[in-house]
Amino acid sequence: MLPVMNEVEGIGLGLRHDLAEELLERRPDEVRWLEIHPENYVARGGLFAQNLERAMETWRLVPHGLSLCLGTVTPFDPAYKKQLAALLDRVGAPWYSDHLCFADVDGSFLHDLLPLPFSKETVQTVKERVDEVQQAIGRPVAVENISFYADPAPRRGWTEPEFLCEVLDAADCKLLLDVNNVYVNSVNHGFDPEPYIDMLPHERVVQMHVAGHFTRKDALIIDTHGEPVCDGVYALLEHTLERTGPRPVLLERDQNIPPLDELLGEVRQLTEIYERATARHAELRHGDAAE
Amino acid sequence: MSELGDIQRAFARMCFDRAPADADLDRLHGERERWLIYRSMVRSRLFAMMRSGLPKTAALLGDERFEAAVADYLEAHTPRTRFIREVVHELVTHALPEWERDPALPHLGDLARWEDTKWRVGAMEEREAPAEELDFERPAVINPVLETLEVTHRVDKDHLAPPTLDEPHLMLVYRKPGGSRLFTYVLNDVGARLFRAWCAPDRSCADGVRAVLEGLGRDKPTPRFLEGMASVLADLVAQRVVLGSPPRL
Numbered sequence: 001m002l003p004v005m006n007e008v009e010g011i012g013l014g015l016r017h018d019l020a021e022e023l024l025e026r027r028p029d030e031v032r033w034l035e036i037h038p039e040n041y042v043a044r045g046g047l048f049a050q051n052l053e054r055a056m057e058t059w060r061l062v063p064h065g066l067s068l069c070l071g072t073v074t075p076f077d078p079a080y081k082k083q084l085a086a087l088l089d090r091v092g093a094p095w096y097s098d099h100l101c102f103a104d105v106d107g108s109f110l111h112d113l114l115p116l117p118f119s120k121e122t123v124q125t126v127k128e129r130v131d132e133v134q135q136a137i138g139r140p141v142a143v144e145n146i147s148f149y150a151d152p153a154p155r156r157g158w159t160e161p162e163f164l165c166e167v168l169d170a171a172d173c174k175l176l177l178d179v180n181n182v183y184v185n186s187v188n189h190g191f192d193p194e195p196y197i198d199m200l201p202h203e204r205v206v207q208m209h210v211a212g213h214f215t216r217k218d219a220l221i222i223d224t225h226g227e228p229v230c231d232g233v234y235a236l237l238e239h240t241l242e243r244t245g246p247r248p249v250l251l252e253r254d255q256n257i258p259p260l261d262e263l264l265g266e267v268r269q270l271t272e273i274y275e276r277a278t279a280r281h282a283e284l285r286h287g288d289a290a291e
Numbered sequence: 292m293s294e295l296g297d298i299q300r301a302f303a304r305m306c307f308d309r310a311p312a313d314a315d316l317d318r319l320h321g322e323r324e325r326w327l328i329y330r331s332m333v334r335s336r337l338f339a340m341m342r343s344g345l346p347k348t349a350a351l352l353g354d355e356r357f358e359a360a361v362a363d364y365l366e367a368h369t370p371r372t373r374f375i376r377e378v379v380h381e382l383v384t385h386a387l388p389e390w391e392r393d394p395a396l397p398h399l400g401d402l403a404r405w406e407d408t409k410w411r412v413g414a415m416e417e418r419e420a421p422a423e424e425l426d427f428e429r430p431a432v433i434n435p436v437l438e439t440l441e442v443t444h445r446v447d448k449d450h451l452a453p454p455t456l457d458e459p460h461l462m463l464v465y466r467k468p469g470g471s472r473l474f475t476y477v478l479n480d481v482g483a484r485l486f487r488a489w490c491a492p493d494r495s496c497a498d499g500v501r502a503v504l505e506g507l508g509r510d511k512p513t514p515r516f517l518e519g520m521a522s523v524l525a526d527l528v529a530q531r532v533v534l535g536s537p538p539r540l
Contacts (some may be wrong), residue, residue: 039374044437045417067373073296080373107297110306111340111378112333114299121295150325152298222328265345283309 008033008094008207009156011270014234015061018257020051020151026260030267033060035250036091039067042083051286052091061091062207062248064176065098067109070129070143071116072102088137095206096133097142097176100167102124113146117153118163123170130171142174142206144166147184147213147223160185161196168204175200178209179237180229180252184221193236202244210237210270211252223264226255229266241277242284249274306333307365337361337370337378344410346380347450348403351396360386378412383407398444398453405446408438408464409473420468422535427496427526429536431489436463437532441483447475461486467531476530481507481516482523489524489533496524 010032013023017040023031034055041052055061068076068084088096115175116122126143134141145164157165167176177200186193212227229251237249251266294455305311311330316323338361349357364385370378383403391400414435422432424436427532442464447462461483463476478486487490488499490503500520512520527533 030527043416044376044414046413046415046466047412049417051472056342071295073293073299077373102299102302104373105303106297107371108303108307109371109373109375110303111336111370111375112304112329112332114329117295117298119294121293125295149328150319150321152319152321220325220328225502 003028008192010248011274012059012062012248012250013263013267014250014252014254015051015055015252016257017048019150019253019260019263020055022260024051024054027058027266028260028264029067030264030271031059032275033248035062035064037066038063038084038087038096039065042080042087050056056091061093062250063091063093063096064090064144064250065096066111066113067103067273068098068133069101069103070098070126070133071100071111071122072104073125074105074107076129076132076136078136078266081133084173085137088139093139095142095174096137097131097144097207098162099146099175100143101146101148115146115148115150117150117151118158118160123163123166126167127171131174131272135171140206141171142176143171144176144178144209145181146178147181147221149188149220149222150174158188161199165199165201167211168201173204174206175204176209177205177240177247178208178211179240180211180233181223183230183233183236184213184223186244187221194239196235197240197243205244205247207245207250208237208240208247208249210234210249224255225252229270234269237270238273238277241274242280243284245281246274246278262284276277297354302329303369306330307369309362309366315404320329334365336375337365337410340375340381341382344376345383345403345406347446348399351399351402351444360389376410380407380412397455398446398450401440401442401444402446403440404440405462405464405475408440408462412436412438412464412466413471413473415466417469420534423536423538424535425496425533426536429495431496432534432537433490433497434465434468434499434532434534437463437538439463439486442477445477448479459483465530465532468534475529476532477528478523483520484525485520486532487525489527 012035013031014032015034015036040048099113101116103110103112103114129140139249182193182196210229210233211225214222214224214227249270251270253263293346301315305326316326319326341361361382364382368385371480390403393399398483418435420432420435441459442462443459446453457482461478465474484503488503489496491499
């Protein structure tokens with residue numbers, strides 16, 4: 001497993017187009033780091049390139065990909081891997097994360113995060129893709145668990161966290177733990193999210209995501225990143241941080257983006273949870289050591 | 292045979308075909324309604340991106356026709372790019388032959404190409420183009436963050452019903468060095484000939500003008516030609532389309 005070289009801590013926000021101007025103008029202290037989607041900056045000039053430069057003046061940037069989804073059967077484009085590596089070098093990325101899903105096949109790109117069957121073939125495919133990316137970019141790769149609304153191969157042996165553990169073990173990679181996605185899946189598929197969190201290898205977690213979601217009339221939750229974070233996700237985040245210790249947490253907001261002050265209110269709430277939970281984690285560790 | 296590959300291909304067809312096939316939905320197991328949520332999410336994200344890149348084209352076509360064009364592109368072509376912004380260009384490339392033949396909207400092709408060009412130039416990478424003050428007896432350095440398109444309608448002035456021009460005009464779509472704002476500058480036939488002549492990297496601006504005059508079948512420039520040329524060149528320099536002359540070694 002490649003070591004993570006750089007520390008990124010506290011609560012971050014995404015450098016999203018709708019938010020960038022005010023964020024870069026005000027540079028609020030509450031925001032400790034920024035996440036970027038490399039696809040928005042690779043081979044691109046103009047406003048996006050300028051915003052990237054301005055953001056680097058103040059914040060550590062952490063890249064989070066949208067298109068090297070690690071379960072695709074199609075090998076990745078060598079040219080894009082080079083472009084990605086160059087961008088990661090430029091921003092001094094501590095790691096690179098992308099999703100445990102597929103988003104393209106045979107050269108057709110769906111531009112969404114699509115579910116994988118929990119199968120041995122999938123585990124092997126993800127391992128190959130993680131190896132491929134890790135070799136190309138020379139830094140650790142983290143996979144992110146996704147929300148899913150249907151299972152392409154139901155009634156198999158593995159539960160979602162079991163499948164995730166199999167992937168992490170086989171690919172020997174890091175985990176970007178999306179706490180909101182665990183919550184969303186727990187509601188949509190009817191399981192208890194805390195045991196899910198508890199069974200993960202916490203030492204592999206390098207980053208977390210939280211977000212808001214939309215609940216349909218039929219009670220199905222859609223992971224929109226377009227609403228405030230709900231209490232259930234806050235509680236699950238606290239539970240998670242108590243077990244992992246300090247890990248950078250991103251507040252994802254990609255739609256219905258509110259005024260920055262409203263988002264900063266959520267950032268402050270997350271910071272309180274972060275500090276309380278990581279202090280509790282330290283107490284528990286010291287307690288363990290004392291015993 | 293790869294089960295994973297089968298599932299992914301069925302999924303892509305389920306999302307991109309004009310109507311999802313029963314066989315593909317069966318291949319995915321489970322509740323069809325849940326899979327159709329994915330189809331809706333995939334398509335609505337792509338529709339939104341194409342609409343935001345081509346707002347005036349979409350408005351001119353109307354919802355039904357624009358969505359039919361997108362649906363046709365998705366089924367026949369499918370997005371072939373990992374950069375979602377580039378689906379705008381893919382759609383225009385796919386739909387342009389039909390749009391250019393539309394007798395009811397003769398300017399539709401020009402409008403779509405202009406919006407697509409603006410969208411692409413807005414994202415073009417900044418490129419170095421060192422230059423010193425323009426010397427008319429030397430070549431010009433042209434702004435590299437620029438694309439041209441020939442049009443027969445001034446869709447930049449009126450996207451609903453622009454009159455047909457007597458002669459094709461050349462649109463320059465560009466960003467100024469270090470800037471992010473987009474500009475469109477339009478040249479008539481003679482202006483376009485001059486601009487193209489000044490784009491030649493190994494010919495002086497003066498020789499370019501001589502070549503244009505020769506192409507127009509004239510021995511000497513008229514005062515009106517000289518006045519027009521000077522005005523265009525001054526404008527192009529002021530607009531940072533012409534950046535100067537190459538630095539002397």
